[in-house]
Amino acid sequence: MLLKDMSKEQLVEFKAQVQKEYEDFKSKGLKLDMSRGKPSSLQLDMSMEILDVINSTSDMNTETGIDCRNYNLVDGIPEAKRLFAEVLGVSTEEIFIGGNSSLNLEYDIIVKNMILGASETSEPWGKLEKIKWLCPCPGYDRHFGICESLGIEMINIPMLDDGPDMDMIEKLVSEDELIKGVWCVPMYSNPTGITFSDKVVKRFAALKPKAKDFRIFWDNAYCVHHLTDTPDTLLSILEECKNCGNDDMVYIFGSTSKITFAGGGVSFVATSKNNINYLRNLINVQTIGYDKVNQLRHARYFKNYDGIKEKMDKHAEEILPKFQVVLDSLEKNIKPLGIGSWHKPNGGYFISFDAMDGCAKRIAELCKEGGVVLTGAGATFPYGIDPRNSNLRIAPTYPPVSELKLAVELFCISTKLASVEKLLEI
């Protein structure tokens, strides 16, 4: 029976029963963390052999004979460029290899655009009274954190089943010159898990922004993070942009943080040759070069895209059962009551849960008191404000299955309790 169809008496009875379940659970003294999309120890173990690839007897030269141990090659070593260009489906002239964090590349590019402009001929964003950013949401909290920290005004864009609300985006960017960018996680989106449809990608590429220096920040963090044999597919935004004469409008980001080591991977950004040249010149002032030894380690370990795919199949084997635990529990405990909705993703790191309006904070609070830390309610929205107070991000990858089962059980009990509380207070 749907919770909303229950009589007051039924709700009171339901509440008493759930309250008891909750108290029982609390007494177990759990201490679990589902707050971040972190790989598990078992996933990290899968890449330990990368640490043997480069050792004291290794030839430390790139395939072009440059010593990776010394200064040089600010934009990356050729074999790393080739590997990651293949992953993103771009040419080696359209890619720049960075340090270990793609977030860092995103931050640095925004900051450079603020201080120096998005191209040689454009005005620094920081010279303007203010700038604005489009934020499809629910989205990635750290993206919003960058905007908030840098004083960039964020505009909420609803996420639909096939990507952000493009009607709204097209209208806004065509009207407001202060809108300088948009965040996207186009594949297995953080947190909703959906992949942008071909139509959405084409509409992004065909945007006619009033701001000539408008930029799409296409964080393709989960581009190889499939969970099923029928993975989603994503159109190449760079190709589409070229087709529309918008060559310089997009930056595509990726990293091996969730392929090898989150604490020791390699990041990269793909964009037009124009933008690469501009970026290389600017970054050449910031650093003499990123860690080329780690680039060499990654390039030699994987050899090519197939090497990465093979690794990701192993990750999927480890992760998929965890997603299934969450989905099964939601299906069993939440669906019959009609007190939440979610999407079953074909990849990525998250399950996005929409509770009844006004319940998300209370659910997170109940989980916390019961010993399970979730990503804070609201975190998936700009300024931490979820207008409907309904979205929660479930990150199933980190805990072992046994702990995850308990955590999800608590999550479902907390959702039931928060929902019945809500219905009774009306």
Add this chain to the structure above:
Amino acid sequence: MLLKDMSKEQLVEFKAQVQKEYEDFKSKGLKLDMSRGKPSSLQLDMSMEILDVINSTSDMNTETGIDCRNYNLVDGIPEAKRLFAEVLGVSTEEIFIGGNSSLNLEYDIIVKNMILGASETSEPWGKLEKIKWLCPCPGYDRHFGICESLGIEMINIPMLDDGPDMDMIEKLVSEDELIKGVWCVPMYSNPTGITFSDKVVKRFAALKPKAKDFRIFWDNAYCVHHLTDTPDTLLSILEECKNCGNDDMVYIFGSTSKITFAGGGVSFVATSKNNINYLRNLINVQTIGYDKVNQLRHARYFKNYDGIKEKMDKHAEEILPKFQVVLDSLEKNIKPLGIGSWHKPNGGYFISFDAMDGCAKRIAELCKEGGVVLTGAGATFPYGIDPRNSNLRIAPTYPPVSELKLAVELFCISTKLASVEKLLEI
């Protein structure tokens, strides 16, 4: 006989002779590079065993049980903090471990101060019409490059034998609120090779800048890069600043770029606990964390400061003969003619050469035509403009001794030729 004491006839004869030497040299078809302060292959070979320290069988946890392979610890792992804090003589609460480049940390801190302010309560530098920076020179070209790229106005400060001209610095900072910082390479200065005297360090620490958010960027890049058994010593600027109540005024930078690998080291910055907290909060927006696997590799390889000292002794054995080659040749070929001056450094990576006024560009040009690339004349000054056109930076570390001998020979011939040309044109 000093060149300046020669008669016109003697000069003409001298020129003809040097011209012949130069042409003979040119015909050898050399192709050598003395432009950058890069470690040699032999130096890099000395650290190859660091690549075995972490392998597929390693325990990847920090001493506090945090998995270095995963996200976490944006300010660095405890063992890396302890190691580099010991090197800089600060506490582990006063240090932040970064990626592989201290230049990158310097750049990022300036950029953050421009966009967000140097502290929670200070105004972003970027809000001001302009800001200015004090640049002791000759100095490090990449420091000046950061200021130039970010549109920061640079003010030349003469370098004296014991550090920058402190009278000038004290006067300027006390008068002009737009002066927000100063570059220093306090030990084995790039390029002059001198170390700041205790008095200079104390005067820096006791500055009373009109700008309350004035910052000293103390790039202690060569703090362990001694060449002799009687190394220079440098007072702790952080301690001195504390003594003067200027706790937050200094950032001290360092890295292992010239200890292990220039293309795969670890960087760090030391400053007050206040500044560390401020920085940690800001960098936590920029990245989830730097490469902790490489931090662990470095910490376990060196174990402690003694491990680093031992390594640097080996470097000195390799580098010292190269410095001697340059110094011997200058002593023999240049000194008798009185056409140049230099300092014999006790450490670092450079010999700074002051030619006769107006000769530096011509010397660099002659060297280049003869097959040896030097750091561009003027590069050691802001905007690449050496007011006296006399300073050249000699970087002896990278080429093998045999090549270095030829390169210095050409340098001396070029200096003689440029000097006699100069004297004849007057």
